[in-house]
Amino acid sequence: MSEPRSAGGRWRPFVVAGAVALVVVVAFIAFLAARTPVTATSQVLAGVVVSCDAGIGLESEACRDTVDAIISAGPPTRTFELEDVARVDLRRSMFGFGPECEAAWFLERYPDDPVATEAVACPAP
Numbered sequence: 029m030s031e032p033r034s035a036g037g038r039w040r041p042f043v044v045a046g047a048v049a050l051v052v053v054v055a056f057i058a059f060l061a062a063r064t065p066v067t068a069t070s071q072v073l074a075g076v077v078v079s080c081d082a083g084i085g086l087e088s089e090a091c092r093d094t095v096d097a098i099i100s101a102g103p104p105t106r107t108f109e110l111e112d113v114a115r116v117d118l119r120r121s122m123f124g125f126g127p128e129c130e131a132a133w134f135l136e137r138y139p140d141d142p143v144a145t146e147a148v149a150c151p152a153p
Contacts, residue, residue: 065117068092072099073113080118084129085153094118094151098131104146108135115139120150 063082068091070076078095080086086094095116103110115134129150132142 066091068095070096070099070116072096073110076113077115078118079115081120081129083120084118084150086151090151090153091118095131098146098148103133103144105144108133108143112136117142118148126150 065079065081066084066086066088067077067079068088070078071092076099078092078099080091080095084091095118098118099110099113099116103113112135113133114136117132117134119130119132121128121130127150128147131146131148133144134141135143
């Protein structure tokens with residue numbers, strides 16, 4: 029005769045399924061974060077590099093046109109001169125879902141930290 033299952037044994041399939049789901053979600057997020065962004069040179073501001081996260085799904089020319097439109101509208105703040113801009117990145121939200129993206133403005137003297145960010149509509153790929 030078999031022994032009755034313990035109360036903890038009933039939860040084992042749910043714990044395993046939860047752990048597998050967690051691993052899949054973490055792997056998906058790592059995949060999205062690891063893809064190389066698309067880059068181009070702005071036609072609006074000479075020498076400015078524009079980039080779009082790979083998750084946005086734009087080719088180089090479409091990325092340039094989209095970010096150039098953002099540059100043409102002007103930065104969200106007037107605390108720096110446009111001549112000081114070195115790079116403008118278009119990023120998707122943290123998990124890659126939703127209609128909003130973020131435009132991040134970088135200066136030559138602060139190449140790793142955006143001096144301004146603004147929410148913008150994500151372009152259709």
